[in-house]
């Protein structure tokens with residue numbers, strides 16, 4: 001197979017980021033100063049705070065990805081200033097959906113930090129009322145879609161896609177919570193590769209990888225219909241192909257995320273890992289349990305999911321003893337090659353560079 | 368003004384309730400055995416539990432109201448078995464939306480009981496993970512709408528209405544939380560009648576009163592359009608009129624709810640009030656603060672929002688001393704008359720009996 005060379009560099013330029021960021025204040029205004037809720041200014045003021053604190057501040061990869069893939073997928077004459085702004089609005093909808101999940105997840109996990117600052121529920125002793133703010137972040141997605149896309153032919157596709165991604169993410173979170181219940185010891189008997197893959201696919205891969213590309217496909221006129229586009233392939237089939245490959249990439253991405261959480265360099269990743277202390281169902285813990293002897297399993301049972309530094313070190317030592325760093329490197333290389341081959345097999349009608357661009361962003365990453 | 372006589376009796380017959388209940392198992396199946404999430408059976412099994420425990424079991428007034436008002440609003444030839452089933456499905460969507468809010472609210476308020484049994488987050492030490500189950504309940508609304516209404520001409524109206532109601536309810540909850548923050552003392556300086564009215568309108572009235580009627584209006588062909596229906600009145604204007612009157616009724620209903628929480632007979636209401644102990648911003652507390660002397664205000668500051676039985680009794684005695692039961696009776700009579708007059712003023716094109724039926728259900732209720 002003839003594999004294209006990996007491209008180097010960031011997926012989004014600084015200019016693109018600036019453009020993306022620059023529309024955020026307008027969206028906050030759409031959400032808090034316009035429409036039928038202007039008779040509750042106190043609530044709107046609060047909502048504005050919630051948006052400013054929570055929707056901004058990540059790497060914004062998901063949000064930026066909509067515009068990036070739209071540029072590659074749409075015919076050049078469609079890539080106008082106006083359409084790029086629309087793509088960015090959809091990008092912000094993903095960022096808001098994600099902030100909804102993260103605010104809620106941090107409460108459930110008892111996480112105190114997010115993106116280098118206090119998690120929202122830990123700020124000003126907000127506590128459990130942060131849940132309602134998560135709900136407001138989600139509700140904002142649909143208010144933005146209504147304002148900016150109500151007259152688009154693909155408006156219903158957008159609504160249904162966000163609904164479906166929300167359902168899938170919540171089902172993934174439910175699976176995660178079943179094996180790692182808040183305030184309890186992790187249930188290692190549930191830590192199988194099948195369970196792990198299902199969590200990752202549902203909780204992360206759909207909304208992080210498929211969602212941005214699917215949104216750009218809708219904008220580019222590739223709808224969820226039986227319209228035949230190229231060589232007998234329908235638009236619906238193109239979505240199915242994109243979904244399959246992007247979910248695969250999302251799973252690859254999460255395995256890396258898990259690896260870096262434990263073995264990454266905090267000066268590069270920008271964060272100190274907490275997966276072991278929190279008892280998360282990770283790729284490392286699942287592979288470790290697959291390989292563990294009875295004694296090693298007992299170590300996992302005793303120390304996994306404890307925040308004491310000694311316990312965390314014992315688990316890391318066990319991971320090394322089980323050869324997980326080498327296994328990971330082999331996994332990374334073979335998965336990356338496999339995904340490249342799968343991209344080649346996607347039918348024409350979808351620019352393969354979209355997928356290669358995503359993959360290049362992930363492969364051999366260290367942060 | 369010539370007021371129609373109040374009708375006696377329950378709004379929904381036992382037959383109607385049985386019919387309504389009978390479709391629930393099919394909806395659970397739609398949500399957990401069908402569609403694109405069948406590859407995560409463990410999550411689906413969990414979701415089924417969440418639905419069974421939380422979506423069923425209330426008085427189901429909101430859910431039943433869709434079918435009841437559809438019967439009154441639609442031309443007789445539209446009231447078919449099939450359409451009644453559709454109305455009931457929309458009713459279940461309201462019940463699910465409500466269960467989403469209630470599961471989340473009980474976590475935030477630390478409430479341990481709901482509908483005579485353990486609140487979901489208190490069951491089997493589920494704790495904070497119950498919040499994700501709330502999200503699943505909400506997501507189910509859109510999956511049901513997609514399955515059963517995707518090809519209806521009013522599908523987008525339904526989606527937008529549920530989105531708007533969700534936003535409004537969450538904004539109302541935000542207002543409530545601002546004056547009554549979880550784990551803190553209530554902020555009595557914020558307990559004004561304006562603040563109270565805004566909370567009630569947003570947090571309760573829209574989704575409990577306007578939503579069921581608006582859904583039945585969509586089904587009956589009264590859409591959010593400028594289509595002129597009767598005597599120059601557009602469909603959009605009919606929605607506006609229904610909204611105004613139903614929000615008014617919702618506020619009336621909540622004042623009663625607050626009164627019954629404190630002065631109702633538990634053997635009739637079926638529950639022991641907790642508003643004083645929880646420090647809720649209620650009609651009683653707001654009127655009390657309006658009338659309180661400096662000393663009486665100090666009593667409120669000291670004892671309101673404390674769960675000790677002595678504190679609760681001191682507040683109840685203060686309410687009596689301030690003459691609140693008599694004030695409430697006067698409020699009830701004058702508000703009921705005013706709403707009757709407002710109903711008369713609604714343009715023809717909307718059967719007034721829908722609104723009288725709602726009002727009769729509320730007026731002089733003791734549970």
Ligand SMILES: [Mg+2]
Nearest residue numbers: 105106109111
């Ligand atoms: Mg977390």
Ligand SMILES: [Mg+2]
Nearest residue numbers: 105108109176
């Ligand atoms: Mg989590």
Ligand SMILES: [Mg+2]
Nearest residue numbers: 257258261275
């Ligand atoms: Mg991680």
Ligand SMILES: [Mg+2]
Nearest residue numbers: 472473476478
């Ligand atoms: Mg409550």
Ligand SMILES: [Mg+2]
Nearest residue numbers: 472475476543
């Ligand atoms: Mg509450």
Ligand SMILES: [Mg+2]
Nearest residue numbers: 624625628642
């Ligand atoms: Mg009450």
